Amino acid sequence: MPLTIPSRIQTARLTIRPIQESDLEAVFACYNHHEVTRYCPPTRWDSMETARNWFARIQQRVADGGAMQFVIELTAQRTVIGSCVLFKIDESSLRAELGYALGRNYWGAGYMHEALAALIEHAFSQMALHRLEAEIDPRNEASANSLLRLGFVLEGTLRERWIDDDEISDAGLYGLLARDWFARQQAIR
Ligand SMILES: CC(C)(COP(=O)(O)OP(=O)(O)OC[C@H]1O[C@@H](n2cnc3c(N)ncnc32)[C@H](O)[C@@H]1OP(=O)(O)O)[C@@H](O)C(=O)NCCC(=O)NCCS
Structure with missing residues (x-):
């Protein structure tokens, strides 16, 4: 499978491109909001140190070939409004997990739908992945709606899967198969 990271993916309003260190302040501005995280x-995400530590972990995963981390930019304004990532890339099973977040001011305008549709198309068409997954907190309604709108299916709930800051939470596991994505795209056209 070609694991080449695309230099950019262009949509009607957005540019999706690999993150650079110079994006960190803009990414921090997106994540430094309690509703986003x-x-x-x-x-x-209360300091730039969190952002730098996060970036170091991301860089390591990208170097290992296990992840592709992107920022989402409004093309006309060249403003970074969020990020998306393909991680846990498993070449033998042709599968990866999807992660994403938008700055609070940019919710509700269809930006994430536009970005993820393009990234999913890239993952299935260019990388020839077979399956994408997303794991989210079942209380995260905005995220669940985004996934369902893209054709993801809730495949199960993993009980008490995450512990963060002493809070224990379940995880909803969502899956999308390449053949279902392509069939859906055909039906939309
Ligand atoms: C999850 C998240 C990205 C969703 O953001 P969003 O803007 O609601 O996502 P979408 O791009 O799917 O936008 C759909 C919304 O925009 C509206 N919209 C407006 N124009 C639209 C268009 N052209 N196309 C699609 N939707 C459009 C839709 O009606 C929908 O609103 P609704 O949810 O009230 O029905 C955002 O809530 C977020 O960043 N949350 C925090 C991070 C997070 O939870 N990440 C995931 C798990 S870690």
Whole structure:
């Protein structure tokens, strides 16, 4: 499977491109809001140090070939509004997990739908992945709605899967198969 990281993915309003260190302040501005990180560990993004530690972990995963981390930019304004990631890339099973977050000011405008649709299309068409997964807190309704709108199916609930800041939470496991994605795209056209 070609694991080449795309230099950019363009949509009608957005540019999705690999993160650079110079994006960190803009990414921090997105994540430094309790509603954004409420269900996404680490839940406290209260300093640039959190951002730098996060970036170091990401860089390691990218170097190992296990992840592709992107920022989402409004093309016209060249403003970073969020991020998305393919991680836990498993080449033998042709599968990866999807992660994503938008700055609070940018919710409700369909930006994440637009970004993830393009990233999913890339993952299935260019990387030839067979299956994508997402694991979210069942209380995270905005995220569940985004996944369902994209055609993900809730496949099960993993009990008390996460412990963060002494809070124990379940995880909803969502899955999307390449053949279902392509069938859906055909039906939409
Ligand atoms: C999850 C998250 C990205 C969803 O953001 P969002 O803006 O609601 O996501 P979408 O792009 O799917 O937008 C859909 C919303 O925009 C509206 N919308 C407006 N224009 C639209 C368009 N052109 N296309 C699609 N939706 C559009 C939809 O009606 C929908 O609103 P609704 O949820 O009230 O029905 C956001 O809530 C977030 O960043 N949360 C914190 C991080 C997080 O939880 N990440 C995931 C787990 S770690």
